[in-house]
Amino acid sequence: MAHLLGAEALHLEVPTKTVFDAVTLGVAEGDRIGIVGRNGDGKSSLLMMLAGRREPDGGKVTMRGGTTIGVLDQADVFAPGETVGHAIVGDRPEYEWAGDPRTREVIAGLVADLDWESGLEALSGGQRRRVALARLLVGEHEVLFLDEPTNHLDVEGISWLAGHLRRRWPSGQGALLVVTHDRWFLDEVCTTTWEVHDRIVEPFEGGYAAYILQRVERDRQAAAIEQKRQNLARKELAWLRRGAPARTSKPKFRIDAANELIADVPEIRDRVSLQSMAVARLGKEVVNLVEAGVAFGDRVILEEVDWLLAPGERTGILGVNGAGKSTLLGLISGAVEPTAGRVKRGKTVQVATLTQRLDELEEHLQDPVRTVIGRLRTSFTVGSGSKAQELTPGQLLERMGFTSAQLSTPVKDLSGGQKRRLQLLLILLDQPNVLILDEPTNDLDTDMLAAMEDLLDSWPGTLIVVSHDRYFLERVTDQQYAILDKHLRHLPGGVDQYLELRAAEERAREEPRTGGGAATGGGATGGAAAGGGAAGASIEPALSGAERRAAEKELSAVERKMERLQTDAARARDGLAGLDQADYTLLNAEMVKITAIEDEVAALEERWLELSGLLE
Template sequence: MAHLLGAEALHLEYPTKVVFDSVSLGVNEGDRIGIVGRNGDGKSSLLAMLAGRREPDGGRVTVRGGVRIGVLDQGDTLDDGDTIGGVVVGDAAEHEWAGDARVRDVIAGLLGDLPWDAPLGTLSGGQRRRVALARLLAGDWDVLALDEPTNHLDVEAIAWLADHLKRRWAANAGGLLVVTHDRWFLDEVCTVTWEVHDRIVESFEGGYAAYILQRVERDRQAAAIEARRQNLARKELAWLRRGAPARTSKPKFRIDAANQLIEDVPEIRDRVALQSLAVSRLGKDVVDLLDVSVAYDDRQVLRDVEWRIAPGERTGILGVNGAGKSTLLGLISGDVEPTAGRVKRGKTVKVATLTQRLDELEEHLDEPVRVVIGRLRTTYTFGSGSKAQELTPGQLLERMGFSSAQLSTPVRDLSGGQKRRLQLLLILLDQPNVLILDEPTNDLDTDILAAMEDLLDSWPGTLIVVSHDRYFLERVTDQQYAILPGPDGAGRLRHLPGGVDEYLRLRAGVRDREAAPRRGAAAPERASAAGGSGSGDAAPALAGAELRAAQKEVAALERRMSRLQEQIDGARAALADHDQSDYVGLAAEMQRISGMEAELGALEESWLALSESVEAAGG
């Protein structure tokens, strides 16, 4: 494979720290390289040196003649006065950029919901990030260097970006360098992983899953070196190996070696034991949302939400920005009152929310970390039964990546990731039994994310998570729900038996339905020429007896769904009265509930397809 760029004996240092010492590496045609490592170890600096944005203190970077390198920085460099169209395509005439299939794909994938002439000053941070990414991807580059490209993107946009990068070049063409903490994205896109640590860059074959396997092997050979990281990595590997088949079917993932490494690693969570402990702490009533709707002024945000949250439940919430996720969390926490329906809370419920604003730290900014933690509990118990652990606040801090030197650091001088970790520890030490995490992965590297997941594995309570980090969401929750728009535009809560993949399919269907009227309005002649049948994307036309039969089937499906939902709610409520020492019986009952939820999801799919046909026929 042809050489694109390389580095020879790179050296980089700050007054108090050597970041790289004699690092040599290369990027060839067809390389898709993910760069991982702890915050502060030099990932962004390495990317900047390779892209020509920063000069090393020693050594040199070589680039093959004619190679074009496109760079996405973490910072926002866009001018508020520019428009979206002006930033993405510049002064190019519409027929020029509209004739380029790649530009059309980028605009549709990232900017389809934004007004083309909107000034950038009117956009949110996430929207501006999409514009910056679209500007870069619309260009023609031999190498793309992306620094945290998934920041501020939702699950849909991240999935689109991964697909675009996989299709952008032929298999043995182009080069990709990406710094990201998004482990799903790394596994989906990258074929090589570079780990930046201890002044060096170590190369591993494959994406994140293969990297974890090889890192475990490396740590085993090193025996006592980085023992804590080894244990976390092995636990991470166990989840990857036992998880969705897509993760472990990578050609370079050596399954036999993985099985040998994890044969003595237990399941990441003892769900039955945690459920039992959660019931003892919470009772059978947690938070019930009963036919709840919320409206702000004339805008209906949520409608007819029915959700009985069970003790020990671990649920992820998906939805586009503005769908109503924050409103839903507010209903659970008590910060939002419904405009219709009611919210019922158990008497022992104690809700805590890890917000995106770091509010819990405001009063402690001038205090050292040691002082802040010293005021709290002297010990904290994780897990249950024989697996219970008594940890001091200092041990908790160490478990979350704080060094002894950082204990004397004032809170205001901590990095964003350190503040985020301290915020979580303060909340956990207050011992809530319902924990809401709102985008908890911001500013955290992959090792610290693994440590946070390890901490949550033994937390015995009800967990509600909103996150665009697909890996984290699937790792710490056992089920997912989505907020999807109904016919009136208001959000409805829907269970996702198929997880994130099902959500992406449903969202694709929503986008197609939203685009159908625009396509029809833009080409009325085409519809007429087709004999009035409309676009091929429309639902099949129904009339007469066929329409009446479909209407009856829709009503029947609704009744079956209602009965099944009642059975599920009753079975969940009965778990609280079940003998908590009967682990086998509890596990069987939970499996039965999962089966009913899967059946309900299949019924919902059938109902949605039939409803679209009935609506299309005017029924």
């Protein structure tokens, strides 16, 4: 594939540390690269250097002549007095942008609900983010650099964006580099993962799930150095294999290898023990909502909500922004009183809420972390039954990624992610038995999200989660509900069912209004809905019966051949030990054979991925 841009011997320093040292890498047409790593290790800096937005202290970035790039950074900056429409299409005449299928699709997918003439100053952060994305995506760019594109987007917006990026360029064309902590998004969009750590950039094939598998294998080889990180990654891999097998679709021999890796890993949560402990702490009655409703004046937010929360229940709540998720959480916590029906709470219920704000830390801003934690409990129990373990607050902090040096840091000087982790620990040390998490993943990198998930796995109480991070939601909860048309609805099919219901709602809403014409300026969309609704992805023509059978037959043959070649390569590598190590000619000949086998496997894997995509 043709080379688009590259970096040679990049070096970057900040006042307190060296961020990158002699980093060399390249981007070719067809690359879809996800960039992951701990907060502060340089993900955004790398992205901005490659995009030409930041000068390295050493080395250079080169780009193929004429290559066009588009950049979405974390700050959504617009000109004063800018309107939604002008920010997206500029001074282009309406007939021009309304006749462009891509522009219509982007407008329909991201800003269909916004007033075309509205000033951007009046919009929320999430709405401004969608406008910034739309402004970028309506353009023609060979390379897109996206820094946290899913921030402030809801589940539908994230699903639409993933679908758009998958089909934005033909196969083998264009390039995408994205920094995000949304692991579902990484799996949906990226075919390569770059991990930024310890002043280097380490590449991995595949999206997040494949990256986790490869990282586990790497960490197993260096267990003495990174034991803690290895165990956490292996546990997450166990969930990937057992809880969401579709995400790690691999040839059978790779599935077998993954299963061997997790053979000795226990189930993510000991549900029986946790349920028993939850009943002991809560009793049989937690919070019961009986025909509950909430209205503010003439505006009805929720109506006829029936929900009996059980001890140890772990539930995710879905809904568009403004659907009433926060109001529902308020009913559970007692912050909101119902205007219809009733809410009954058990006598022993102690509700705690991790809000999107950092209110719990306000009174501690000037204090060192060590002092703040020292005022609370002297120990915290994690696990259950025979696996129960008493941890000190300091050990809890270490488990959540704080170093001993950071214990002396004033709270006000912590990063956003560190404050978020400290906020959760303060709440857990207060020992609630009903925990509400409202967008808990903000400001956390993928490693810290995994650490939070690991901690919540051993928490014995009722857990209610509102999050646009689909991966986190599915990982820590056992069931999902959605607020649809002011009612609470159970989703046996999870997030996929929710997206289908929302897409059906959008189609039903659009049918009376659309007549197949072009978009009009006032509403910004009109007939543009042809490009996709809020849930977004257009439906590609299905394979015929004969084509599907042929593809399935070829897929099976490719898997068998890959498995045979892997066995041949392993046997050949084992045979090297029996050769005369001084006979360099013979050793070189054998290595040439092994390399040829591995190259053939790589080519077959490419074909396997193509066939798998056709059969999805």
